[in-house]
Amino acid sequence: MRIQRKNLGIPYVLFLLLFVVAPLAVLFYYAFTNGSGQFTLMNFVGFFSNPNTLGTLVYSFAIAAVTTFVCVLLAYPIAYILATSRIRAKSAVVMIFVLPMWINFSLRITALKEVLTFLEGNLAMHPFLNAVIGMTYDFLPFMILPIYTTISRLDASLLEAAADLGASPREAFLKVTLPLSMPGILSGVSMVFLPAMTNYVVLDMLYNSTYIMGSLIGSYFSAYNWHGGSMIALILLAIICLFTFLQGNTEESGANRGGALL
Amino acid sequence: MYRRFRGRSLAALLVACTAGASAAAAGPALGVYAATESAAIDTTAATPDDAAADDARTDNTAAGDAAGNSTATADPEQEVTLRICNWEEYIDEGDWGEDEVIDLPEGDIFGENSLIEDFETWYEETYGVKVNVEYSTFGTNEDLYNMLTLGDTYDLVCPSEYMFMKLISEGEVVPLSDHFFDKSDEYNYYVKGVSPYLENIFESHTIDGEPWSRYAAGYMWGVTGIVYNPELMTREEASTWAVLTNPDFNKRVTIKDSVRECYFAAIGALEHDKLTSDAFLQDAAYKEKLEEVFNDTSPEMIARVQDWLQQMKDNVYSFEVDSGKSDMVTGKVAANYQWSGDAVYTMDQADEDDFRLDFAISEEGANIYFDGWVMLKRGINGDAAKQQAAEAFLNFISRPDNAIRNMYYIGYTSFISGGEDPRILDYLDWNYGAEEDEEDTVDYDVAYFFTGDETGSDPDYVLRAPAEQTMRQLGAQYPSTEDIRRTSIMQYFTPEENTAINNMWVNVRCYNIMHLPWWGWCLVAAGVAGVIWLIAGRIRYVRRHRED
Numbered sequence A: 001m002r003i004q005r006k007n008l009g010i011p012y013v014l015f016l017l018l019f020v021v022a023p024l025a026v027l028f029y030y031a032f033t034n035g036s037g038q039f040t041l042m043n044f045v046g047f048f049s050n051p052n053t054l055g056t057l058v059y060s061f062a063i064a065a066v067t068t069f070v071c072v073l074l075a076y077p078i079a080y081i082l083a084t085s086r087i088r089a090k091s092a093v094v095m096i097f098v099l100p101m102w103i104n105f106s107l108r109i110t111a112l113k114e115v116l117t118f119l120e121g122n123l124a125m126h127p128f129l130n131a132v133i134g135m136t137y138d139f140l141p142f143m144i145l146p147i148y149t150t151i152s153r154l155d156a157s158l159l160e161a162a163a164d165l166g167a168s169p170r171e172a173f174l175k176v177t178l179p180l181s182m183p184g185i186l187s188g189v190s191m192v193f194l195p196a197m198t199n200y201v202v203l204d205m206l207y208n209s210t211y212i213m214g215s216l217i218g219s220y221f222s223a224y225n226w227h228g229g230s231m232i233a234l235i236l237l238a239i240i241c242l243f244t245f246l247q248g249n250t251e252e253s254g255a256n257r258g259g260a261l262l
Numbered sequence B: 001m002y003r004r005f006r007g008r009s010l011a012a013l014l015v016a017c018t019a020g021a022s023a024a025a026a027g028p029a030l031g032v033y034a035a036t037e038s039a040a041i042d043t044t045a046a047t048p049d050d051a052a053a054d055d056a057r058t059d060n061t062a063a064g065d066a067a068g069n070s071t072a073t074a075d076p077e078q079e080v081t082l083r084i085c086n087w088e089e090y091i092d093e094g095d096w097g098e099d100e101v102i103d104l105p106e107g108d109i110f111g112e113n114s115l116i117e118d119f120e121t122w123y124e125e126t127y128g129v130k131v132n133v134e135y136s137t138f139g140t141n142e143d144l145y146n147m148l149t150l151g152d153t154y155d156l157v158c159p160s161e162y163m164f165m166k167l168i169s170e171g172e173v174v175p176l177s178d179h180f181f182d183k184s185d186e187y188n189y190y191v192k193g194v195s196p197y198l199e200n201i202f203e204s205h206t207i208d209g210e211p212w213s214r215y216a217a218g219y220m221w222g223v224t225g226i227v228y229n230p231e232l233m234t235r236e237e238a239s240t241w242a243v244l245t246n247p248d249f250n251k252r253v254t255i256k257d258s259v260r261e262c263y264f265a266a267i268g269a270l271e272h273d274k275l276t277s278d279a280f281l282q283d284a285a286y287k288e289k290l291e292e293v294f295n296d297t298s299p300e301m302i303a304r305v306q307d308w309l310q311q312m313k314d315n316v317y318s319f320e321v322d323s324g325k326s327d328m329v330t331g332k333v334a335a336n337y338q339w340s341g342d343a344v345y346t347m348d349q350a351d352e353d354d355f356r357l358d359f360a361i362s363e364e365g366a367n368i369y370f371d372g373w374v375m376l377k378r379g380i381n382g383d384a385a386k387q388q389a390a391e392a393f394l395n396f397i398s399r400p401d402n403a404i405r406n407m408y409y410i411g412y413t414s415f416i417s418g419g420e421d422p423r424i425l426d427y428l429d430w431n432y433g434a435e436e437d438e439e440d441t442v443d444y445d446v447a448y449f450f451t452g453d454e455t456g457s458d459p460d461y462v463l464r465a466p467a468e469q470t471m472r473q474l475g476a477q478y479p480s481t482e483d484i485r486r487t488s489i490m491q492y493f494t495p496e497e498n499t500a501i502n503n504m505w506v507n508v509r510c511y512n513i514m515h516l517p518w519w520g521w522c523l524v525a526a527g528v529a530g531v532i533w534l535i536a537g538r539i540r541y542v543r544r545h546r547e548d
Helices: A005-031 A042-049 A051-084 A090-102 A105-120 A127-152 A156-164 A169-180 A182-198 A200-205 A213-222 A226-261 B010-018 B020-036 B062-068 B115-127 B141-149 B161-169 B189-193 B196-204 B241-245 B259-270 B278-282 B286-294 B299-315 B324-329 B340-352 B384-398 B400-410 B423-432 B447-451 B467-471 B473-477 B481-485 B495-509 B518-547
Strands: B079-087 B102-104 B107-109 B130-138 B217-228 B253-256 B318-320 B335-339 B358-360 B366-376 B441-445 B462-466
Touching: A005 A226, A042 A051, A042 A226, A051 A090, A051 A127, A051 A182, A051 A213, A051 B495, A051 B518, A090 A127, A105 A127, A105 A200, A127 A182, A127 A200, A156 A169, A169 A182, A182 A213, A182 A226, A200 A213, A213 A226, A213 B141, A213 B495, A226 B518, B079 B384, B102 B400, B102 B423, B107 B400, B115 B130, B115 B384, B115 B400, B130 B141, B141 B161, B161 B366, B189 B384, B189 B400, B196 B217, B196 B366, B196 B447, B217 B259, B217 B340, B217 B384, B217 B473, B241 B253, B241 B259, B241 B299, B253 B259, B253 B324, B259 B286, B259 B299, B259 B495, B278 B286, B299 B495, B324 B335, B324 B340, B335 B340, B340 B358, B340 B473, B358 B467, B358 B473, B366 B384, B384 B400, B400 B423, B423 B462, B423 B473, B441 B467, B447 B481, B462 B467, B467 B473
Parallel strands: B079 B130, B253 B318, B253 B335
Antiparallel strands: B102 B107, B217 B335, B217 B358, B217 B366, B441 B462
16 A cells, blocks of 8 residues: 555644644633633633733733843844854854753753852842843843844845945945844744743742742642633733734745845 | 652743743643543452451441451452552652661661562562552642542542542542551551551541541641741741741741741731730630631631731742752751751751751741541542552551651651550650760650640650750651640631632732833833734735735
8 A cells, every 4th residue: 555645644633633732622621611611701801800910911021021132132243243253163152152051951040040149149139130130041042043043044145235335334234134134033032032921930940939921820720720720821822822923924024125135 | 858849840840831821731631631541550359358247347438348358368369559649759768878777776777678669578478469559759739639630540649638638528538447447457557656646636637527537647747837047046036927027037038839838827927916925825725716716718817818928028038949948058048937847857958067057836836737648539449459558558657667767768757656666766866865975955745746645744755855956856856845735737728718818829929010110001001002003014914915
């Protein structure tokens, strides 16, 4: 019997059904039911009418936004310099920046905790700052790598053309390099922003006792309220979908702009 | 040894946090698959030999009756599988160093193999039946409960008192057989050795009208208290729950990230004046009234607790998951809310670095907690051979030498006082007794634990110990008669109370949007406007492309 090409997809379909569709279905079921299994919107209404859960959303957003901003500020110059420099051991230098990623996460944060205690004295005095530092430390490689890859793949002839047509290096950077590296920045943002909203281990380990979205979900589950917890997870999922939708926009127009330049 | 609140283990945390949404999605999803997995692992069906002989029993299930029967006639061909789920690092895993022998007058005690392996060997030698233990662990009581809800099947689990109360009230638990309480069977180490003091508690506390002791066999117990650095804090300052809001220790005290522990501490601090008044302390019904105060879950009390906890949150260093012990030892904090077993471990660790830490039990009252074994209906499933093995396991770990091995290994205090067997008392003396030539010793009375007489004293149970030990490991492991009088059990929260208290907890832990400053609102507004603008742009873009 000949294996038909389309049959090769069966394992993947099964995988999707088991690990994506089914969990999502269960998530939806719990989010829209109450303890006795009846349909309800109360979980949804409850989230948006409670100043504390809304506050958590804002607080998580704030941590994630500041983290992402700091990551972009730090990562772009590094990635740019590395990608455009002529040093031979480029990949080795990139590796040094990515190196912390290969060290166990909890070990890294524990080490960071000691360093910050040495610098700040009492960690509990600056919970927000510590959370941002911890997240930035943790997620920076995820920002550097995509930006570096995008910039190093840029066609150098575009910059030559810009120079030929009279653009100063500054103009060439702002009008050619930066727009063309947007896809890298965006994929970095999506890899940093969303995890930063839920990664509560960093907060736990650095003594920030305020809940963010991840810990809030956890607290609902340990109070056996799977319904409320699922609804919050679903709301996060909706936010992620929204962001992906918006990102599609800029990415395509970025590509368009690139096309226009050619 | 991160017993009661090992919290979320790191591996689970990493999974949970890398994608909050998808992790939460996967949680309930597991139930679907786990539920389809039948309890097919059960190996043997029991052959109750002479059930008719035990006609006297009426109040037990069939399985209970059968398990009560004598053991000699078990079929050697059979093999029993016992699925046990216990706290992480909560049993002697053996492999002791050679210098760790506990040399009691009655003989040496040494942990060569894990207690699980020793049990398997002992059971086969004693009853002629091969038993195969599938041992797994859980991190928190809530994790265990969720695991059970998701369909995990165990025969024997060891939750804390409030969780086994919850399981019993939900009808998930098989009662212990009458045979388990038969003192004439030489292998019934639990009933012969359990501390009369704790036995009284298990007899007098009920759930749905039935005493705990009918369902649960105690394993370890302890009290909550404050571990503190005596160089930074006086004993008086540490001996009250108000230490958590003491501005002198702003950001230098930690508390467990646990609703129940925080709730208890809050009541202690809020009711300080009442609880420490002479009238209250002298009251004939002191103990009952104390438990009433600490189990107040009225809406007014929940509101007051919320206010106090909010104030406390601003004052403490953090709500810690399992960093409290190391933060004490590294000197980051001056005091830490601890379970006595963890406190013993913390003080031991500090001693190794010549760093002294002490333990104080709050003057308002402390939470006394118990971890007890219960057999689950879904696991035992009427299988008498299995129930017999489960009860034999409880007896085996209650044999005084095994209880000592566990205490030595995990630092918590066993339920076993030994009964006729003097080894537990000897172990106390081995561990804490003063040297012959030692000065500054005190006579420490632990009679309540061995005789059950809460206020009595008995020269047979007086230990001559170094004075400082009463404020340290000894005082934590076997609290003094005065301290033990001020301990209160904390009941489990009913589903309604649980919802109300969890809401209170979320209110304490979350950032309240009403506290957002004006510029914060401006940023939120700008952010929302930006998103709307982007959405509009995206829609326009899609439309334009469709027209093209």
